[in-house]
Amino acid sequence: MLSTLLTTKLYRPRPTASLVARPRLTRHLDEALQKGHPLILVVAPAGYGKTTLVSHWLSETPALLSTWLLLDEGDNDPVRFFTYVVAALQTLDSRLGQTLLDALPAAPAAPEELVAPLINDLASVNHPLLLVLDDYHLITHTLIHEAMAFLLDHAPPSLQLAVLTGVDAPFPLPRLRVRERMTEIRGGDLRFTFEEMTDFLNSVHRLTLSGEQIAALESRTEGWAAGVQLAALSLEGYSQEQSAQFIQAFSGSHHYVIDYLGDEVLRHQSEETLSFLLQTSILDRFTGALCDALLGGAHGSDRMLAELERKNLFLIPLDDERQWYRYHGEIHMLWNWLNTLPRELVRSEPELSHSYASCLTMAGYFEAAEEWLRVEEDACNAMPASRCRPAIRGTVIAFYRAVFARYRGDFAAAIATCQAELEQIPATETRYVAVGKLFLGQAHFYAGNTEAAEQVLTEAMQAGLASGHWSA
Numbered sequence: 001m002l003s004t005l006l007t008t009k010l011y012r013p014r015p016t017a018s019l020v021a022r023p024r025l026t027r028h029l030d031e032a033l034q035k036g037h038p039l040i041l042v043v044a045p046a047g048y049g050k051t052t053l054v055s056h057w058l059s060e061t062p063a064l065l066s067t068w069l070l071l072d073e074g075d076n077d078p079v080r081f082f083t084y085v086v087a088a089l090q091t092l093d094s095r096l097g098q099t100l101l102d103a104l105p106a107a108p109a110a111p112e113e114l115v116a117p118l119i120n121d122l123a124s125v126n127h128p129l130l131l132v133l134d135d136y137h138l139i140t141h142t143l144i145h146e147a148m149a150f151l152l153d154h155a156p157p158s159l160q161l162a163v164l165t166g167v168d169a170p171f172p173l174p175r176l177r178v179r180e181r182m183t184e185i186r187g188g189d190l191r192f193t194f195e196e197m198t199d200f201l202n203s204v205h206r207l208t209l210s211g212e213q214i215a216a217l218e219s220r221t222e223g224w225a226a227g228v229q230l231a232a233l234s235l236e237g238y239s240q241e242q243s244a245q246f247i248q249a250f251s252g253s254h255h256y257v258i259d260y261l262g263d264e265v266l267r268h269q270s271e272e273t274l275s276f277l278l279q280t281s282i283l284d285r286f287t288g289a290l291c292d293a294l295l296g297g298a299h300g301s302d303r304m305l306a307e308l309e310r311k312n313l314f315l316i317p318l319d320d321e322r323q324w325y326r327y328h329g330e331i332h333m334l335w336n337w338l339n340t341l342p343r344e345l346v347r348s349e350p351e352l353s354h355s356y357a358s359c360l361t362m363a364g365y366f367e368a369a370e371e372w373l374r375v376e377e378d379a380c381n382a383m384p385a386s387r388c389r390p391a392i393r394g395t396v397i398a399f400y401r402a403v404f405a406r407y408r409g410d411f412a413a414a415i416a417t418c419q420a421e422l423e424q425i426p427a428t429e430t431r432y433v434a435v436g437k438l439f440l441g442q443a444h445f446y447a448g449n450t451e452a453a454e455q456v457l458t459e460a461m462q463a464g465l466a467s468g469h470w471s472a
Contacts, residue, residue, distance in 0.1 A: 005087050006445065008285050011318040012068035012132070015056045016309070020200040024193075025185060026057045032183035033064065033128065038155040039176055040130075040162040041169065044187035047226030047328075050164045051134055051316075053190065058132075066130040067091050072284065073409070074446035076141045079104060082114050085131070092129055096121055111147035119151065125158040137166040145170045152176065191223030205232040209243060216247050226328075233313070269313075276304050277314065278355040282403060284442075285318065285326045293434050293464050350379045350393065357400060366404045373397050395421050395432060399439050406439075411447035418443060434464035 032040045042050045058066050069088040075081045082104065086097030100117040108114050139145070149171050152161065163169055176182040192200065197214050201207045209217075221227035235243050266274065280291045280301075288302030295301070305325060308315045318324040346352040353376035360369035380393045402417035418440035425432050437460035445453035 005084060005450065006285075008318050008324045009070045009072075009084065010068060010088050010091060011070075011324065012058060012066075013051055013055045014317050014320060015052070015059050016317075019052070019056055020192075020196055020204055022053065022056075022196060025053055025189060026060070028183055028185055028189075029054070029057050030061075033061075033130075033160065035180075035183075036128075036157055036160070037181055037183045038152050038160060039171070039182040040160065040185075041173070041182055042162065042164045042185045042190075043166070043168055044185075044190050045166055047224060048187050048190040049225035050190065052225070053185070054132060054162060054164060058130075064130055065092050065127065066132065068132045068134065070134045071136060071138050072446075073138050074448075076139060076144070077448055078108050078114055078141060078143050078147065079106065080448055081139070081141070081144050082118070082147070086118070088131060089129075093125070096125070108143065111143065111150040114143070114147040115151045115154075119154050119156065122159045123156040125156070128158055128160065130160045130162055132162040132164065134164045135166075136163045136169055152181075190225065192218070192221075192225060192228050193223065194218055197223070197228060200228060201232055201235075205236065207232065207235055207243070208240070209235075209247075213243065213247050220247075233311075273304070273308070273313075275351075275355075276301070277308075278358055281327060282358050282361055282400070285324055287323050287325070289464065290438065293431065293438060293460075347375050348379055350376045350383070353379055354396075354400075361400065361404060361407065366408060369404060370401070373400060392429065392432060395425055395436070399436055402439055402443065406443050406446055411443050414443035415440060415447065430463050430466045434460050437463060 029040065042054060044050055055068075058064065067088040069084055071081075071084075075084060082100065086101055089096040090098075097118050099121050100115075103117050105113055148161075148169075151159075152171060155161070163171075173182070177184075194215065197218050198209075198211075201209055201214060201217070217228065217231055221231060231247075235246060238246060269277075276291070276295075279295055280286060283290065283294065286294075288305055291301035291305070305315065306322070309317060309322070309325075314328045316326050316328060318326060346356060353372050357369045357372040357376065360366075360372065377394070377397060398417055398421045402414040402421075405411070405414040405417065418436055422433065422436045422440065425436065427433075437456050441453045441457035441460055444450075444456055
């Protein structure tokens with residue numbers, strides 16, 4: 001069963017070059033290890049640097065046995081969730097959790113059924129190990145929360161959990177605090193101090209800002225890591241005078257700061273870069289080959305991904321080989337950039353309408369995305385068939401509607417839509433067969449049909465290789 005799981009969920013994000021040391025925070029994490037706290041809770045909204053802090057700390061603590069699990073909405077099934085937990089632990093020791101897997105009921109009714117065998121396995125481990133659960137706020141299933149609380153209450157000394165979440169996890173936090181069994185790092189702790197901002201802006205990004213300018217940035221971004229990062233990107237290449245004008249020009253809440261800074265970053269990017277970001281933002285995780293398949297041709301996606309990583313633009317590498325990536329949440333600002341384009345221009349160009357739909361899907365506005373897909377259809381129908389290829393365009397639109405359904409949790413509809421369209425695609429259109437099977441495989445995967453997902457995704461890879469647009 002473990003061979004059908006998505007191994008990229010088990011990759012710890014690798015630190016990028018543009019990091020600033022934060023010893024005041026890593027000291028808290030070191031102390032949590034020394035005190036043997038079962039729970040390390042890192043809780044803050046998006047963009048505060050939760051993942052960056054913990055992944056960097058672990059890279060600087062090589063003696064600690066640690067494993068990472070990136071969670072998503074599809075993990076809201078107790079059996080699937082704990083199968084992934086065991087998969088993560090088995091990257092450290094292949095025996096860990098095997099007792100649980102062998103005894104895991106198809107429909108567990110009590111938290112003990114999910115974690116008691118795992119606790120017994122971990123009790124036999126005589127060295128400390130850390131399990132990181134990233135994006136835990138996406139988990140909503142009550143039984144999973146109850147099982148995790150049971151695990152924390154009965155955790156053997158060998159196990160420590162680091163839970164990275166946008167909101168407080170529904171664990172017995174007051175009891176854990178009173179018993180001094182947890183360490184907390186929150187949004188206020190994660191805000192950049194003046195000294196950290198100075199180091200980040202002037203040392204890491206090699207800017208030459210004055211103390212007064214850094215203080216102004218600190219005030220306007222409130223030390224919010226995402227805002228500081230975007231400010232640094234915006235200021236690169238500016239003269240002293242331009243920097244002063246830039247810093248003076250924006251103020252307000254996080255929402256407006258990121259909109260403003262996002263526009264400053266995006267307007268310096270090439271049309272090729274913006275188009276790539278817009279069209280691939282719909283993917284949860286991706287490689288260069290998957291991006292090429294989505295874009296419908298050999299678009300040099302590996303080169304583009306390398307360039308995005310070099311510029312530190314929205315990209316998070318998921319493995320040491322730099323093959324798998326995901327985007328930062330801040331990429332939603334592309335929607336704001338699109339909103340600056342004249343509506344009539346967007347309505348007349350199917351690709352721009354499609355980009356609107358992609359951004360809206362990424363933001364979760366499915367009804368609005370559907371409206372723009374209909375605009376895309378109308379624009380395509382008004383063009384010569386030789387320019388728009390309406391049959392293929394209709395298939396691609398249908399695949400995106402399947403993605404809408406998957407994001408809504410309607411996996412059956414997503415699967416049915418992909419299957420229906422795949423039956424209509426001519427066998428000669430192998431690259432679109434590959435894209436359809438890619439989306440079908442994702443739908444099966446999130447529905448928990450892991451064997452079907454593995455088979456379909458294998459077929460997607462075979463079709464992509466046959467099309468000549470994917471590489472082995």
